[in-house]
Amino acid sequence: MIRFRNERTSLTNKAMPVILFLCAATSILTTVGIVYTLLSETIRFFTIVPLSDFLTQSRWNPLMAPKSFGIWPLISGTLLITFIACIVALPIGLAAAIYLSEYAPRAVRKIIKPILEVLAGVPTIVYGYFALTFMTPLLRSMIPNLPIFNALSAGIVVGIMIIPMVSSLSEDAMLAVPRSLRDGAYALGATRFEAVLKIVLPAGLSGVISAFVLAFSRAIGETMIVTVAAGATPKLTLNPLDSIQTMTAYIVQVSLGDTPHGSVEYGTIFAVGMTLFVITLILNIAAKRLSLRFREEY
Amino acid sequence: MNQWTTADDHKRVLMRRRIDFMLRLLFLLCTSIGIVALAVLIVSIVVDGFRYIRPELFLNYPSRRAAQAGMKSAIVGSIYMLLMMAPISFVFGVGAAIYLEEYAKKNRATRFIQLNISTLAGVPSIVYGILGLTIFVRFFALERSLISGTLTMTLLVLPVIIVSAQEAIKAVPKIRRDASFALGADKWQTVSRAVLPSAMPGILTGVILAMSRAIGETAPLVMIGALTYISFLPSSLKDSFSVMPIQIFNWISRPQEEFHSLAAAGIMVLLALLLLMNFSAILLRNKFQKHI
Numbered sequence: 166m167i168r169f170r171n172e173r174t175s176l177t178n179k180a181m182p183v184i185l186f187l188c189a190a191t192s193i194l195t196t197v198g199i200v201y202t203l204l205s206e207t208i209r210f211f212t213i214v215p216l217s218d219f220l221t222q223s224r225w226n227p228l229m230a231p232k233s234f235g236i237w238p239l240i241s242g243t244l245l246i247t248f249i250a251c252i253v254a255l256p257i258g259l260a261a262a263i264y265l266s267e268y269a270p271r272a273v274r275k276i277i278k279p280i281l282e283v284l285a286g287v288p289t290i291v292y293g294y295f296a297l298t299f300m301t302p303l304l305r306s307m308i309p310n311l312p313i314f315n316a317l318s319a320g321i322v323v324g325i326m327i328i329p330m331v332s333s334l335s336e337d338a339m340l341a342v343p344r345s346l347r348d349g350a351y352a353l354g355a356t357r358f359e360a361v362l363k364i365v366l367p368a369g370l371s372g373v374i375s376a377f378v379l380a381f382s383r384a385i386g387e388t389m390i391v392t393v394a395a396g397a398t399p400k401l402t403l404n405p406l407d408s409i410q411t412m413t414a415y416i417v418q419v420s421l422g423d424t425p426h427g428s429v430e431y432g433t434i435f436a437v438g439m440t441l442f443v444i445t446l447i448l449n450i451a452a453k454r455l456s457l458r459f460r461e462e463y
Numbered sequence: 464m465n466q467w468t469t470a471d472d473h474k475r476v477l478m479r480r481r482i483d484f485m486l487r488l489l490f491l492l493c494t495s496i497g498i499v500a501l502a503v504l505i506v507s508i509v510v511d512g513f514r515y516i517r518p519e520l521f522l523n524y525p526s527r528r529a530a531q532a533g534m535k536s537a538i539v540g541s542i543y544m545l546l547m548m549a550p551i552s553f554v555f556g557v558g559a560a561i562y563l564e565e566y567a568k569k570n571r572a573t574r575f576i577q578l579n580i581s582t583l584a585g586v587p588s589i590v591y592g593i594l595g596l597t598i599f600v601r602f603f604a605l606e607r608s609l610i611s612g613t614l615t616m617t618l619l620v621l622p623v624i625i626v627s628a629q630e631a632i633k634a635v636p637k638i639r640r641d642a643s644f645a646l647g648a649d650k651w652q653t654v655s656r657a658v659l660p661s662a663m664p665g666i667l668t669g670v671i672l673a674m675s676r677a678i679g680e681t682a683p684l685v686m687i688g689a690l691t692y693i694s695f696l697p698s699s700l701k702d703s704f705s706v707m708p709i710q711i712f713n714w715i716s717r718p719q720e721e722f723h724s725l726a727a728a729g730i731m732v733l734l735a736l737l738l739l740m741n742f743s744a745i746l747l748r749n750k751f752q753k754h755i
Contacts, residue, residue, distance in 0.1 A: 181651045182566045188558030192580045192625065195618050199590060202597040260493030268487050277494060284501045286737065288679025290708045291730050294715050298723055299507045325500045356483035386587025388682035393715055413589050420686045438593045442586065449585035
């Protein structure tokens with residue numbers, strides 16, 4: 166009986182690492198799947214539509230004749246939303262991080278942190294609703310002739326959505342700055358703000374910038390808010406009062422309609438998806454590099 | 464004032480303190496913007512949606528008439544998806560985390576897997592939708608079905624679960640493993656009976672938080688084609704389905720005011736479910752912590 170047990174446990178001991186490795190390998194398969202599907206369909210798309218058209222034309226109108234496939238209107242729409250979001254979220258998020266890590270009493274932190282976490286957990290479709298039914302009417306009462314679907318409203322709400330992300334990541338970066346550096350500043354008579362400005366921020370800078378880059382990338386990939394509130398008219402513009410379309414919203418628009426599988430229109434999903442994937446991947450890798458650098462210093 | 468300081472110095476110090484105080488207020492103000500935004504969001508939703516919180520919302524199928532429209536199929540679809548997604552992503556996520564923390568050698572392959580997981584966590588959710596559409600809906604010919612949606616969302620939440628489970632396993636003190644080995648346990652006995660029970664509260668919290676993220680996700684399911692006019696409950700894995708965020712999205716997309724209010728009511732149900740899940744995460748954690 167005892168022999169039997171031993172044999173069984175030695176079998177599990179041989180099998181478990183393999184089974185567990187297979188679990189971990191699904192993540193590699195996922196990546197391979199993403200790259201393969203995007204790449205193969207994108208390559209097929211570019212055999213029909215020349216890459217030069219995609220990169221040089223300034224009009225995006227793949228669904229109706231006369232068709233044109235210039236990606237720039239979608240990129241400008243995406244960047245416009247992202248810039249508005251960053252103008253809202255970066256200063257507010259950083260200020261909140263400074264308050265939470267340097268000023269806030271423990272009791273206040275204990276209340277504020279969970280609330281920011283709730284804000285981060287609200288589904289994006291809920292923010293979309295908020296943009297369309299609260300932010301847009303509010304802006305329209307201040308700015309006459311603002312179209313119902315506009316970049317400004319969606320951008321501001323995307324900004325509100327990424328505030329918790331900016332603040333919690335920047336706060337981590339600032340908390341990683343050793344206490345002794347702050348104490349040194351206080352011993353020299355610095356006020357809290359002077360310690361933040363001249364010691365804590367410079368020391369945690371790469372972490373803070375990494376937080377900014379991640380937030381930027383998150384705003385680029387945000388889908389539902391812009392689909393609901395920013396419109397569906399691809400336009401090469403940097404005017405926040407215009408109705409625009411982002412890359413993500415375009416992908417949703419096509420998949421909502423019944424575009425036949427295998428057509429050129431269907432291929433655009435993958436070409437746009439590939440562009441989105443590459444941009445966010447580069448940003449995420451850059452953020453990772455930055456945050457590793459700041460960890461090495463201490 | 465003494466011989467080393469002048470009235471000027473005194474003034475300068477006062478000024479610096481005043482700047483510090485003003486900025487402290489400014490930072491506090493910025494911090495409260497997030498809180499105010501959350502409050503405004505919730506109030507505006509409750510004000511809009513309150514009158515549509517009625518039995519029909521839970522008992523009726525979607526309808527072209529707002530007065531009769533409900534989200535029964537969407538609520539049931541969300542719950543089905545949750546019930547299937549939770550065990551699958553738990554097994555794969557925790558399995559991967561155990562491998563990386565307890566078994567993997569610290570070599571290039573492991574570092575590559577680790578880097579890959581953190582990269583996957585940053586991929587926009589809509590890209591997972593494209594993946595699901597190509598792999599599950601088309602390649603495996605699972606059609607626009609409950610199982611396609613579930614598998615797509617599982618892939619989406621796996622990186623999050625793996626990372627949080629790794630954190631939980633890392634936090635288990637080494638002394639527990641040593642004690643187990645000292646009692647003659649082998650590797651798997653140690654992992655399953657000494658490490659995992661101790662890491663379980665953290666793991667479960669991570670899983671539930673990942674699930675609540677998945678329940679609110681819209682974009683990938685729009686991609687794989689979850690439908691909005693479902694007037695039946697899915698009875699098999701290959702049935703078409705709807706989920707709450709999709710139904711809400713559909714109602715928001717309509718121009719009529721009544722449907723916007725209906726969407727607000729739907730959002731209230733969704734947020735209530737999320738709150739319930741987070742609350743159960745806290746309860747579970749407390750319960751488990753007492754046992755250890």
